[in-house]
Structures are given as structure tokens and as C-alpha cells.
Amino acid sequence: MTTDTMDDYEMNEEAKSIEDEIHELESEDTETVGTPLLSPSKSRMTCRNVFVYYGEKMAIDNCSLDVGKNEVLSMIGPSGCGKSTFLRCLNRMNDTIDICRVEGDLKLDGQNIYDPKLDVVPLRARVGMVFQKPNPFPKSIYDNIAYGPRIHGMVDNKTDTDEIVESSLKRAGLWEEVKDRLDAPGTGLSGGQQQRLCIARAIAVSPEVILMDEPCSALDPIATAKIEELIDELREDYTIAIVTHSMQQAARVSQRTAYFHLGKLIEVGQTDKVFTNPEHKLTEDYITGRFG
Amino acid sequence: MSSHTLKRYDKELDKLKEQVEHMGEHVALHMGMLLKGIEDLPGDSKFDEVIESDITINGMEVKASKTVLKLLARQQPVGRDLRMIIASSRVVTELERIGDEVVTIARTLKESHQHSPCTDGGVTVSTASLLASGINLLERALLALHNDDVETARDMMNRHVAHEGTYYQDADQLIECIKQNHESIEESFSAALQANSLKRICDHIHNICEHTIFLIEGEDVRHPEIQDEDED
Numbered sequence: 001m002t003t004d005t006m007d008d009y010e011m012n013e014e015a016k017s018i019e020d021e022i023h024e025l026e027s028e029d030t031e032t033v034g035t036p037l038l039s040p041s042k043s044r045m046t047c048r049n050v051f052v053y054y055g056e057k058m059a060i061d062n063c064s065l066d067v068g069k070n071e072v073l074s075m076i077g078p079s080g081c082g083k084s085t086f087l088r089c090l091n092r093m094n095d096t097i098d099i100c101r102v103e104g105d106l107k108l109d110g111q112n113i114y115d116p117k118l119d120v121v122p123l124r125a126r127v128g129m130v131f132q133k134p135n136p137f138p139k140s141i142y143d144n145i146a147y148g149p150r151i152h153g154m155v156d157n158k159t160d161t162d163e164i165v166e167s168s169l170k171r172a173g174l175w176e177e178v179k180d181r182l183d184a185p186g187t188g189l190s191g192g193q194q195q196r197l198c199i200a201r202a203i204a205v206s207p208e209v210i211l212m213d214e215p216c217s218a219l220d221p222i223a224t225a226k227i228e229e230l231i232d233e234l235r236e237d238y239t240i241a242i243v244t245h246s247m248q249q250a251a252r253v254s255q256r257t258a259y260f261h262l263g264k265l266i267e268v269g270q271t272d273k274v275f276t277n278p279e280h281k282l283t284e285d286y287i288t289g290r291f292g
Numbered sequence: 293m294s295s296h297t298l299k300r301y302d303k304e305l306d307k308l309k310e311q312v313e314h315m316g317e318h319v320a321l322h323m324g325m326l327l328k329g330i331e332d333l334p335g336d337s338k339f340d341e342v343i344e345s346d347i348t349i350n351g352m353e354v355k356a357s358k359t360v361l362k363l364l365a366r367q368q369p370v371g372r373d374l375r376m377i378i379a380s381s382r383v384v385t386e387l388e389r390i391g392d393e394v395v396t397i398a399r400t401l402k403e404s405h406q407h408s409p410c411t412d413g414g415v416t417v418s419t420a421s422l423l424a425s426g427i428n429l430l431e432r433a434l435l436a437l438h439n440d441d442v443e444t445a446r447d448m449m450n451r452h453v454a455h456e457g458t459y460y461q462d463a464d465q466l467i468e469c470i471k472q473n474h475e476s477i478e479e480s481f482s483a484a485l486q487a488n489s490l491k492r493i494c495d496h497i498h499n500i501c502e503h504t505i506f507l508i509e510g511e512d513v514r515h516p517e518i519q520d521e522d523e524d
């Protein structure tokens with residue numbers, strides 16, 4: 001049993017009801033319908049009243065959303081609605097965009113990730129990211145995985161490095177396909193293999209959260225199915241937030257679904273609820289293909 | 293409801309809706325035909341017609357099921373679309389079963405030619421009277437489905453087609469009457485079969501109302517005693 005579930009067990013009834021009260025109070029100041037917020041014992045990341053601007057233009061308008069432990073959260077919505085922008089807030093990737101400004105309260109395990117004193121390099125290891133286009137480094141398969149653990153000082157000898165490389169590739173379901181050519185360049189793999197290599201690279205530094213921005217959009221159905229299966233397995237150990245344009249993919253892999261529209265978070269709920277009986281008309285229109 | 297970006301999707305959904313409605317009308321006609329047969333007794337030509345027309349109903353079920361399958365496979369429906377398709381598929385099954393019960397009644401009448409109304413405490417009930425109110429209830433249930441009228445569906449479930457409802461009470465009265473009044477075993481048996489089929493018809497109308505509520509509210513009201521413990 002993990003410590004988290006132990007905590008849940010030990011929490012007495014009184015404490016629970018107080019927690020629920022706080023939860024309800026907080027829910028009231030968001031316009032989002034459904035259940036954007038989770039109880040503290042269940043959430044890994046908490047985001048409150050987040051605004052994002054590109055120069056003068058507002059791209060995220062007061063969104064509050066929690067990402068649960070051991071859950072896959074999918075983010076859906078029309079192009080330009082702010083999914084990628086919101087996702088990038090979660091590991092401060094927006095810092096790399098000059099004109100981008102993020103406001104709000106974003107925490108990982110209760111720690112403010114926008115604390116000026118916080119070093120973003122370890123943050124980005126704790127909150128890893130996988131992009132739409134597989135982007136292996138122009139290095140060997142082995143080095144693609146070993147790079148992170150080395151720069152984060154997690155390994156200092158070959159045996160440990162070998163072990164992390166092997167276990168990460170196994171975890172990403174790629175080991176069998178590459179174990180005999182670890183010295184070959186990562187860029188020489190197929191698209192689906194490259195994407196699993198990128199997932200292995202993210203896993204290698206033992207993240208708590210993995211962010212994925214349309215990770216399957218360049219992949220065929222078989223490679224997509226492998227990634228989806230991997231996401232489902234990874235959920236046991238990690239928290240995953242995934243942006244996807246495929247409604248079916250969101251329905252298949254996630255436990256909760258968040259629907260964004262024009263920078264606003266419209267609805268968040270259990271995925272089966274959102275896809276069978278969404279509360280908001282905008283959500284209904286979008287998921288059923290009645291948009292625009 | 294606004295239309296889909298993909299026009300063909302709308303067409304397929306409209307087609308399913310039409311198929312269900314058309315089948316509903318046909319089943320109501322089928323019941324009407326049986327009623328006419330009872331009125332024409334002792335002639336029994338209508339009963340053969342009723343028995344034969346069941347083939348048409350079965351054919352309609354097959355066609356609607358095909359549309360359902362095609363929609364599920366090709367459009368991967370979600371939200372209200374998904375509920376509409378599931379509800380349609382269920383309603384079609386209920387309608388087909390109503391058709392079967394109508395045939396059962398027609399068969400017993402064809403063999404026994406019995407149809408004696410029962411009077412009890414001033415109220416007369418008979419297979420014919422129950423059938424007439426059954427047609428009325430079915431038409432109202434289908435209209436509620438057509439109009440997204442969840443209130444009527446609920447009201448019908450509570451007042452008429454529930455086990456405590458008016459229709460069931462009449463059917464019970466009919467059975468009670470049969471027990472007391474009919475002399476020959478064969479006669480009682482045939483009358484009891486009819487009453488039983490009439491009750492089943494009522495159950496199917498009840499279910500159609502449940503499917504209507506599911507379609508509109510997304511809530512499965514079929515078995516309130518079962519707790520939802522599904523974990524993802």
C-alpha cells in the first residue's frame with residue numbers, strides 16, 4: 001500500500017467532512033461545471049485562478065483545475081482554445097516564450113511551482129513532457145535515455161545508468177525492439193518508436209507527472225494503441241495530463257476529461273459522464289461533432 | 293438541437309428516429325387489428341392477419357438494428373447521440389416483443405373464440421378493453437419519446453403502467469374474474485394467457501418510458517435498487 005492510500009485510511013471522518021467543506025467552498029468560485037477540483041488527498045497538482053497572456057492577449061481566462069494522483073486527465077477542445085497553453089503552465093514551459101505571462105496559484109504536491117526561488121530544471125524532471133512530434137536528441141538510443149539521469153545527478157556509474165536505460169525502455173514497451181541496437185541513433189527509429197523513446201526519456205528521471213501534448217497525432221493506429229496501453233499502465237505510478245484532438249482517445253485512456261473553449265475551462269468530469277451525459281451545451285456540441 | 297458538422301451523421305440519426313417511429317405506429321396498428329378481430333368474433337379472419345403482420349414488425353426490428361450497428365461502428369457516437377441510439381435500440385426491442393404478445397393473444401383467440409367481459413363491482417374489463425387502453429398508452433409513450441417529454445414519461449410510469457398502476461389493476465381484475473366465472477379449464481387457461489400477455493405489453497410500455505427518461509436525462513431508471521459501483 002502506498003503512503004497516499006494509508007493517509008486516506010487514517011483520515012478520520014471528522015477530518016474528511018472538513019475537507020469536503022473546503023472543497024465545496026472552493027468549487028463555488030469557478031464557473032466551470034462538473035468537478036474541476038479534487039480533495040487534497042486525491043490531487044497531485046492544483047491550479048487555481050490561472051490566467052495566461054501572450055502580450056496583451058489573454059489565452060487562459062481564470063481556470064481552476066486539479067490533476068489527481070494516478071489519474072489520466074484528458075484535455076479537449078477546439079483548436080486555439082488554450083489546451084497546450086494550459087498544459088505548459090504545469091511545468092513552466094511557458095517561461096520559454098518571451099511574451100507569455102502566467103498568473104495564478106499552481107502547486108505540485110502543495111508546493112508553489114511559480115515560486116521565484118524554485119529551480120525549473122528539477123521541476124521539469126518532476127513534471128516531464130512528451131510532445132506532438134517525437135523529438136529524440138540527435139544521439140544514440142542509449143544516450144537519449146541516459147542524458148536526463150546524468151544531468152540530474154541520479155547516476156554516477158555505468159551499471160546504474162545501464163539499469164535505468166533498460167528499465168525505462170522496458171517501461172515504455174520499447175526494450176524488445178531496441179535492445180540489440182542501443183548505440184544506433186534515436187532518430188533512426190520509426191515515428192511510433194521515437195514517441196515511446198521520448199516517453200522512456202521522460203520516465204528515466206522518475207517524474208511524478210507526465211504531460212503529453214497530442215502524443216499520437218503522427219502515429220498509425222497500432223503505434224497509437226501501444227502508446228495508449230502504455231499510458232494506461234503508467235497511470236499506476238504517475239499522474240498523466242494529455243491533450244488530444246481525438247475524442248475516442250480521450251474516452252479510451254482518461255479517467256477525467258476537461259473541456260476548454262476560448263480560453264475558458266467549461267466542464268470537467270468523469271470521462272464516462274462527459275462522453276455519455278455532459279452537462280454543458282458547449283461540451284455536448286463539441287464532443288458530438290456539432291461545433292462550428 | 294443544432295446539426296452535426298458531418299451531414300451524413302444527421303441523416304443516419306434521422307433515419308433511425310424515423311424507423312423507430314414507423315415501427316411504433318405499426319405496432320399500434322397491429323394491436324388495433326387484434327381489437328377489430330375481437331369485435332368481429334366469432335369470425336376469425338382478422339387473427340390470421342395479425343399473426344402474419346408480425347413478420348413485418350420483425351423485419352422492421354432487423355432494419356433498425358442494422359442502422360444502430362452502423363451508427364455505432366462508423367460515427368462512434370457520444371453524448372446525447374449515443375443515448376439516442378441506445379434508447380432507440382432498446383425501444384425497438386420492446387416494440388418487437390409487444391408484437392409477439394399480440395400474436396400470442398391472437399393465437400389463443402383463434403383457437404378458443406372466447407371473449408367474455410368480466411364485470412366486478414360495476415366495472416367491466418375484458419381483453420378488448422385492456423387492449424384499447426394499451427393502444428392508447430403505447431401511443432402516448434411513443435409521443436412522449438418523440439417530443440422529449442420526460443414529464444409525461446414519468447407520469448405514465450407512475451400512474452398507469454407501473455405494477456400498482458391502473459392498467460395492472462384492470463388486468464388483475466380480469467384474472468380474478470376469470471377464476472370465478474369461467475367453468476371449463478380450457479376456457480380459463482386461454483383467458484389467463486391473454487391477461488398475462490396484456491400485462492407483458494404493459495411492461496414493455498413501461499420500459500419505453502424508462503428509455504425515454506434515459507435518452508433525455510441520461511439516467512438509467514430501470515433498477516433503482518442497484519448501486520453504481522463502477523470504478524475506472
Ligand SMILES: Nc1ncnc2c1ncn2[C@@H]1O[C@H](COP(=O)(O)OP(=O)(O)OP(=O)(O)O)[C@@H](O)[C@H]1O
Nearest residue numbers: 054059077078079080081082083084085086097099
Ligand atoms: N507563442 C505564442 N505567441 C502568441 N500567441 C500564442 C502563442 N502560443 C499560443 N498562442 C495563442 O494562444 C491561444 C491558445 O493557443 P494554444 O496553442 O494553447 O491552443 P490549443 O488549444 O493547444 O490549440 P491546438 O489544438 O490547435 O493545438 C491561441 O489563440 C494562440 O494563437
Ligand SMILES: [Mg+2]
Nearest residue numbers: 083084085243
Ligand atoms: Mg495545442
